[in-house]
Amino acid sequence: MKPPAFDYCRPDDLEEVLELLARHGEEASLLAGGQSLVAMLNLRLTRPRVLIDISRLEPLRRLERRGGALEVGAGVTQAALAESLRDSEDSPLLKLALPWVGHYQTRSRGTICGSLAHADPSAELPLCLAALGGSLRLGSARGERELSAEDFQLGPLTTARAPDEMILAARFPLPRPGQGVAFREIARRHGDFAIVALAAIAEGEEIRLAVAGVADRPAVRGWHHEEATLEEALNAFAWDLEGYDDMHASARYRRDLVRRLGRSVIEEARACRS
Numbered sequence: 001m002k003p004p005a006f007d008y009c010r011p012d013d014l015e016e017v018l019e020l021l022a023r024h025g026e027e028a029s030l031l032a033g034g035q036s037l038v039a040m041l042n043l044r045l046t047r048p049r050v051l052i053d054i055s056r057l058e059p060l061r062r063l064e065r066r067g068g069a070l071e072v073g074a075g076v077t078q079a080a081l082a083e084s085l086r087d088s089e090d091s092p093l094l095k096l097a098l099p100w101v102g103h104y105q106t107r108s109r110g111t112i113c114g115s116l117a118h119a120d121p122s123a124e125l126p127l128c129l130a131a132l133g134g135s136l137r138l139g140s141a142r143g144e145r146e147l148s149a150e151d152f153q154l155g156p157l158t159t160a161r162a163p164d165e166m167i168l169a170a171r172f173p174l175p176r177p178g179q180g181v182a183f184r185e186i187a188r189r190h191g192d193f194a195i196v197a198l199a200a201i202a203e204g205e206e207i208r209l210a211v212a213g214v215a216d217r218p219a220v221r222g223w224h225h226e227e228a229t230l231e232e233a234l235n236a237f238a239w240d241l242e243g244y245d246d247m248h249a250s251a252r253y254r255r256d257l258v259r260r261l262g263r264s265v266i267e268e269a270r271a272c273r274s
């Protein structure tokens with residue numbers, strides 16, 4: 001299928017993007033890497049009247065340490081972030097997770113913020129942002145605001161972004177001394193969306209476990225590690241997620257992955273505490 005007709009704009013600066021969003025609101029879609037949006041257009045799952053292409057806006061390609069976080073601008077592709085993390089310790093969790101996001105070809109176009117905006121419940125990047133307790137900077141012609149990952153993603157493909165807002169940047173907290181992280185994913189094939197993906201962060205005896213692919217958005221739980229009660233805690237978390245059956249896996253299988261992989265990802269994160 002071909003997409004329905006739309007007007008195409010490629011503004012030269014951010015101000016113009018925000019003006020266009022203010023003018024067209026719900027009738028406009030931002031085009032970043034196009035790796036999700038173009039498929040949605042072709043399947044006519046979305047019918048914007050105006051496409052605003054932000055993929056060539058240089059100021060959005062900024063990647064910097066700022067206020068205790070790695071701030072990733074809306075134009076930074078997944079491949080560019082992976083490359084910048086190759087020899088850096090700014091985000092060991094993203095370093096582990098990025099190779100699981102699609103394929104080299106999709107990562108070279110797809111952006112970090114595009115994935116967060118798309119808000120697929122099985123996606124790795126929203127999982128990482130939630131696990132780390134990160135946030136997003138949203139901008140509009142009305143001004144800027146910052147939302148936590150938890151307050152941003154409301155459900156499958158649903159976020160708290162207002163129609164005239166865009167994500168300017170995502171903020172991934174920098175690792176703290178003594179922190180250990182681990183990531184694990186089960187997918188039908190490498191590069192597919194996760195059936196279940198897990199990220200664990202261990203800090204002293206505190207554990208934070210985040211799960212994607214089971215609930216309608218990334219779910220995070222934190223607790224004090226005690227070997228004797230870990231199994232019980234993981235079982236309770238697995239049931240609370242209220243997983244579903246679909247063509248890829250049963251709810252029971254998903255619960256089992258949360259329990260089994262949950263334990264191993266926690267052990268791995270604890271073992272690599274610095």
Ligand SMILES: Cc1cc2nc3c(=O)[nH]c(=O)nc-3n(C[C@H](O)[C@H](O)[C@H](O)COP(=O)(O)OP(=O)(O)OC[C@H]3O[C@@H](n4cnc5c(N)ncnc54)[C@H](O)[C@@H]3O)c2cc1C
Pocket residue numbers: 029030031032033034035036037038074100101102103106109110111112113114115117118120122123124125161165166167168191192193194
């Ligand atoms: C073959 C294939 C395999 C894939 N596998 C995976 C996978 O395993 N895991 C995974 O997570 N993803 C996967 N993806 C999706 C990929 O990661 C996309 O890059 C990502 O979901 C969207 O990023 P994008 O920059 O391409 O955004 P686009 O497709 O351009 O946009 C996606 C949505 O976000 C909105 N948007 C984009 N940028 C902003 C912004 N700054 N502010 C507000 N809204 C914005 C758009 O309007 C649109 O609604 C796959 C894609 C393909 C084609």
